[in-house]
Amino acid sequence: MNEYSDEQIESILKNYKKQRQRDKDKYIKVKDNEDFKIKNRARAKEHYDKNKEVKKEKYKENTELLKAKACYRYYNKKDKLDIMISKYPDRYELLESIGYLKDKKPSESTSTS
Numbered sequence: 001m002n003e004y005s006d007e008q009i010e011s012i013l014k015n016y017k018k019q020r021q022r023d024k025d026k027y028i029k030v031k032d033n034e035d036f037k038i039k040n041r042a043r044a045k046e047h048y049d050k051n052k053e054v055k056k057e058k059y060k061e062n063t064e065l066l067k068a069k070a071c072y073r074y075y076n077k078k079d080k081l082d083i084m085i086s087k088y089p090d091r092y093e094l095l096e097s098i099g100y101l102k103d104k105k106p107s108e109s110t111s112t113s
Helices: 006-030 034-061 063-077 081-087 089-098
Strands: none
Touching: 034 063, 063 081, 063 089, 081 089
16 A cells, blocks of 8 residues: 655645535536536436436335334334334344344443453
């Protein structure tokens, strides 16, 4: 790996910040231009059309997980997780298996020596 001195790191960061500012200024100047808007929209639509099926497939694969997470967030917000556990045990087990759930009481999960 390359070893950089503090001065080199500072210079790299300074140049990066300048470049980001130039890019931001350029965008601010161009964003209201009709030609830019048309090109940008066309590029976005092309990307959407290319990846529509990919997103749909990804959603289908993750439907159960998304439902389980939404259910957990709802019952957690209402402080009624025990109802969720009894009503939807399969969703709760799915979330446990992927490690989504945090320990309710961390003191119980750790042992003292």
